[in-house]
Every structure is written in C-alpha cells, then in structure tokens.
Amino acid sequence: MLGARGRVGVEVCRAVEAAEDLELVAEVDKDDPIEALEGAEVVVDFTHPDVVMDNLHWCITHGVHPVVGTTGFDEARLAKLRGWLADNPGVNALIAPNFGIAAVLMMHFASIAAPYFESAEIVELHHPNKADAPSGTARRTAELIARARREAALGAMPDATSTGLAGARGAEVDGVHVHAVRLSSLIAHQEVLLGGEGEILTIRHDTMNRASFTPGVLLGVRKVRETPGLTVGLEHLLGLG
Ligand SMILES: NC(=O)C1=CN([C@@H]2O[C@H](COP(=O)(O)OP(=O)(O)OC[C@H]3O[C@@H](n4cnc5c(N)ncnc54)[C@H](OP(=O)(O)O)[C@@H]3O)[C@@H](O)[C@H]2O)C=CC1
Numbered sequence: 507m508l509g510a511r512g513r514v515g516v517e518v519c520r521a522v523e524a525a526e527d528l529e530l531v532a533e534v535d536k537d538d539p540i541e542a543l544e545g546a547e548v549v550v551d552f553t554h555p556d557v558v559m560d561n562l563h564w565c566i567t568h569g570v571h572p573v574v575g576t577t578g579f580d581e582a583r584l585a586k587l588r589g590w591l592a593d594n595p596g597v598n599a600l601i602a603p604n605f606g607i608a609a610v611l612m613m614h615f616a617s618i619a620a621p622y623f624e625s626a627e628i629v630e631l632h633h634p635n636k637a638d639a640p641s642g643t644a645r646r647t648a649e650l651i652a653r654a655r656r657e658a659a660l661g662a663m664p665d666a667t668s669t670g671l672a673g674a675r676g677a678e679v680d681g682v683h684v685h686a687v688r689l690s691s692l693i694a695h696q697e698v699l700l701g702g703e704g705e706i707l708t709i710r711h712d713t714m715n716r717a718s719f720t721p722g723v724l725l726g727v728r729k730v731r732e733t734p735g736l737t738v739g740l741e742h743l744l745g746l747g
C-alpha cells in the first residue's frame with residue numbers, strides 16, 4: 507500500500523488484512539523506502555497527484571500491477587502511462603477516479619440521462635484538506651456527459667452570460683461547468699444537475715465514510731492481474747463500461 511497512513515490508505519490496509527485471499531506485503535508512506543514493495547503482485551496508490559507518476563513508474567518497471575485511486579490524471583499522463591505499459595508487457599494498471607460503487611453508478615446514470623437534457627452542470631463538495639479541484643470524479647463525470655452529448659449530436663448548452671466575476675461560472679471541463687465546494691465536515695459528495703423543458707433531474711451521491719472505497723479497491727486488486735493494459739474507471743470491472 508502506497509499512502510498507507512493517509513485517510514484512505516488506513517482503510518485499505520484494514521480491508522486487505524481482513525481479506526482471507528489477500529496478503530498485505532508492505533505499508534509505505536511519505537519518506538519510507540518504496541523498495542519495501544518489492545515482491546508484491548499489486549500496489550494500491552492513494553497518495554498525491556504530485557507524486558503518483560513517480561510511484562507508477564517504479565511499479566511498472568518493477569513488474570507490479572498498480573491499482574490507483576490518486577487523482578490528477580489527464581490525457582498527457584494517461585499517454586505516458588500507456589507508453590510505460592507498452593515497454594513492460596505483462597504489467598497491467600487500473601486507475602479509478604472513484605472506487606465507490608454508488609459513485610460509479612452515479613456517473614453511469616448521469617451519462618445515460620445526459621442526451622435527454624439541454625443543460626448539465628456538476629457541483630462537487632469535499633472536505634477542505636483535499637489536494638485538487640475539481641475532483642477527479644467531477645472531471646470524469648463531465649467527460650462522460652460531454653461524450654454522451656456529442657454522440658447524441660447535442661449542441662452547446664444555453665448560457666447567455668457575457669459579464670460578471672471570473673470564476674462565478676465554475677471551471678469548464680469538456681464544455682461542462684463544474685463547481686467545487688470545500689467545507690469542514692464534508693467527506694465527498696456530488697450533484698449532477700440536468701435541466702430540460704420544465705423539468706430538472708438531480709443525481710446525487712454522498713460518501714458517508716472512507717471504508718466505502720474499499721470494496722471497489724479490493725475488486726481492482728483481485729482483477730487487475732487478468733485485465734490487460736490500462737483500465738480507466740471501475741465501471742469496466744462492473745460490467746458497465
Ligand atoms: N479514487 C477514489 O475512490 C478516491 C481517491 N482519492 C484520492 O486519493 C488521494 C489521497 O487521498 P487521501 O487519502 O484523502 O489523502 P491523504 O493526504 O490523507 O493521504 C495521502 C498519504 O500519502 C502520503 N504520501 C505523500 N507522498 C507520498 C509518497 N511519495 N509515497 C508514499 N506516500 C506518500 C501522505 O503523506 P503526507 O501526509 O505526509 O504528505 C499521506 O499519508 C487524493 O488524490 C484523493 O483525491 C481519495 C478518496 C477516494
């Protein structure tokens with residue numbers, strides 16, 4: 507486990523130790539030697555967007571399959587990762603912006619609904635210690651909504667805004683506006699708002715504790731060795747991809 511003393515890392519270590527078919531080889535956190543992971547078949551990474559690429563390079567060049575929850579992946583990073591995997595055949599990688607099963611379903615439902623509404627916006631709400639904004643989940647949801655809209659040949663969303671304060675309309679991801687709230691007491695939450703003719707559909711997901719990520723992580727750990735190449739999104743292991 508990389509990021510073993512982090513908020514999610516401690517939960518993953520607990521879940522692996524409780525699983526009869528898995529063995530926790532090493533718990534590595536900041537400033538611990540990564541070589542402690544040698545001999546592991548799979549490495550789970552919940553660290554920080556600034557360090558995850560170095561971690562992945564170590565894993566892939568040492569023949570270890572990474573299962574990654576850390577956020578911060580864009581197309582450039584994914585392309586680099588695909589190159590490393592091509593140079594190291596037999597090593598696979600799973601990257602999931604969200605390991606919560608309900609969160610994966612929320613994203614899936616949003617992409618199914620998107621073609622039926624002229625407007626779509628995302629509000630993500632997280633604890634104030636979160637490293638990145640917007641969240642990986644929000645970015646991924648926006649990409650899925652944008653893809654569904656393109657496939658349905660929908661045009662731009664209605665928005666007549668021409669003046670105002672910078673940032674008031676949030677960040678744009680693939681043409682979808684994303685608003686990030688950081689508030690004490692929150693964990694991880696998201697609302698997808700879909701607006702049509704006299705109707706609004708809201709799809710909401712709430713993370714109530716960080717143990718909620720562990721069933722998805724363990725599924726990834728069990729499946730990554732037999733899932734060739736790079737897989738982005740837990741939905742592919744749930745038959746939804
Ligand atoms: N995909 C998913 O389902 C989820 C993804 N996440 C993502 O996972 C990441 C971690 O989240 P969270 O657990 O809340 O963060 P935390 O900051 O609580 O945990 C990260 C841990 O990694 C440690 N760390 C930093 N650098 C290294 C390194 N080079 N090697 C090993 N360990 C290191 C940190 O140490 P230190 O504190 O000393 O810097 C810390 O203990 C974030 O990107 C977050 O967005 C979170 C929840 C679910």
Ligand SMILES: O=C(O)C1=N[C@H](C(=O)O)C[C@H](O)C1
Pocket residue numbers: 577603604605632636637640641642643644693694695
């Ligand atoms: O940092 C977090 O806490 C979370 N990060 C992931 C993200 O950025 O989407 C998943 C979840 O939202 C919790």
